[in-house]
Amino acid sequence: MPDMSAAPAVPSGESARRAAHAPRGFLRKQVFSLDHKVIGKQYLDLALAAVVTGMVLSWLMRFHLGFPDTAIPGLEKLAPNAAAGGIMTPELYLSLMTMHGTLMVFFVLTTAPFAGFGNFVLPLQIGAEDMAFPRFNMMSFWVTFVAFLVLIAAFFVPQGPPLSGWTAYAPLSAIGKDAGPGQGTGQTLWVISIALFCVGQLLGSLNFIATTLDLRTRGMTFSRLPFSTWAWFITAVMALIAFSVLLPACVLLLLDRVAGTSFFIPAGLVASDRLQPHAGGSPLLWQHLFWFFGHPEVYIAILPGFGIISQILPVFARKPLLGPRVFVACLIAIAFLSYTVWGHHMFLSGMNPVSATLFSVPTLIITIPATIVTLLWIGTVYGARLRFTTAALFCLGFISVFVTGGISGFFLAQPSIDTYLHGTYFVVGHFHFVMGVAAMFGIFAGAYFWFPKMYGRMLDERLGKLHFVLTLIGVYCIFMPMHWLGLAGNVRRYSAFTDEYMQGSLPLHRFITIAALFTGAAQLIFFFNLIWSRWRGSPAPANPWQATTLEWSVSSPPPPDNFGRAGAPPVSHGPDEYGVAGPGGDYVMQAAPPQPATA
């Protein structure tokens, strides 16, 4: 890890100017705020709205799969044409699936761990007063918010939301309403929403990079950078590249839909008995562009979780992270390799079969740094003095589910096995564990850990632990059986299983549905805790966890300018000096004065 010298902190003159021009009024302070802390919380609130919507959609889908002949109360009123008698049509099922995937991947798994926690915590952790470009930061959130509204608008257009999945494969997504219900206005709104989302993330990631490089306080060298900040920084570099590719891809798809171009549509297609007026395009081009974004996106969702876990685990293990430099090197290796593996989503797409082997090798190699990181976490637990707070439990749960999801990736990385498992529930189980559940556990760990800093109140720990235990059991009951379904050849993205050979899977589907509803209900405990504790939780001290990083050296919540007029204190210590004799106990804060040299 390079021991680069830190940039100077924000000059005190700038700090004084900002203090003199502190925003007043509700709109400037809480809505169109330039404060990274407010923007971070706005992102998290947006993610909360998205995750509630996405989760309700998954309940409806799972209920339909488990109990296809049972009416869902109230569904007919919501969708009279698509759910006559309370039973959803196949197209409604696919629309819910598409919206579930899009909401979760973009508006939850990207928004919460990266844009949400990153915005709130990163400037505090490096001793900055704000992000480098506060106006870009505000714009980033509001563009993302508009993207969310545009996506949600698809629920209300004639023929409903799109049904082509979160991957929007062309030409299903490109030829318009001839491809089926939802592929008209609904799909157009989807494309516009994702393009806007890309703009928001590009603005955000530029900000993260500039802030980390330029606004570190005195002494905050790269070797003293907290692990969560490392992860957000690396994620920002990845996001900058990934969303730069998805944005033009979405523009091209939009042009195919509305301007008669043929980037992704070949000649000679006949849909809805109509010869399509296109020629010369390539459906595989969309797949390449999408997955060049899509696979790094998996790591954009999970790397912040890596950072959060590596930041929080040492706090509650009361010992430093094992191999900090190795950890950062692994993050960089994973980020680099993630751009070499996109073709593993396309083994069976008809691309040259030789390239499948070439894409398979880096896909397997990426498991080496991922395995090392996992071992570092397990090695950190060894010889620890674990304090089982809810945040710590979610860190430990993260390790367990990440191991499970990572190992099932071994199967799918091999083209010769993917030829059987591709397109089955095995894939659904795999990616839900590794980028869904693991990333969510990272978000939960971050929420229980930083909530006191955000709102000045503690989340209830008893409710938190109950939430953790039920969620851990629940996610295993949902997603482990999906691997068994996949082994039996059960195809994903089916609204009903009418094939004879899939009939043996139906009891397992019913079990998964019950587990999903049970686990969903357990999340109500979390939502209640969030709302109740925001106003009624016990007051949080500045450093309730006896943590070392700079955000814990200021009050909870921090003042508007973070560190006051004097700016952040200089940093003299690493981010995880635990298990040592310090002035406040078994830890030394990063901002503590340097220890006198011993003779």
Add this chain to the structure above:
Amino acid sequence: MGKLFAAIVVVVTLVSTAVFLSHAWWMPADISVLGVGIDRQMTETMISSGVLFVISQLVLAAFVWRYSERGDGRPIRIFPGGAAPMVVGATLLVGAEIAVLSLVGSKVWGGIFLSRPDPHALQVDVQAEQFAFYFRYPGRDGRFGTAHPELVDDASENFFGLDPANDTTARDDIVSASLVIPVNRPVLLSLHAKDVGHSFYVPALRIQQDFVPGLVIPIHFTATKITKQEIVCTQLCGLGHYNMRAFMEVMPEKQFEQWLEEQAPQ
């Protein structure tokens, strides 16, 4: 809480492993020449990954059980040797596993997708469309008629857009809603899509391949058992995706020839 966490992880690990080992939900019996290699690869991956899964989860559970805060002032302990043994161990162990699986796996993959089809293979042209598969045999002349997209008309059952009035090679083409093939004879399918992306998946054959509009994708195999299997679509293609299926009938050579005769246009 630590002990509860450890107990949950142990139970989940043991129950999951037991279900995998029981084969309660598993691949259907293989009916193809190339499936043997895929099954072997699956079993080897299952064993090596399964061992890693069980060891990782149990070690995590054991450490969490053992190293909780007890308030006894016990000092922390650093993992013996630090991070270096983990880096070396993971790189060697996982690296070796990757090398073996890649070498063996690429042979299996190459056998399916990189090998040349038998020159005497039965050729079948397969068209996928929302939400059906159609199979075309070349007829007595051994040649397929040219497909014309502008002539495609499902209502008059001209699924491939053939022009028998002007194209003599199209006159004896046989179009079927089922894939009928002889046992133990190599088959070469040419996959193409009429409208959007689809996929060809027969679990018992261990074969899955996308249909990509604009491309004709060859795939070949040999079925070794007389059987009737479902062909399902695994590429999201629209509202009827769940219901897009056809049947593959594998029959003795003589019966197959008789079937072809019966299907020939009069």
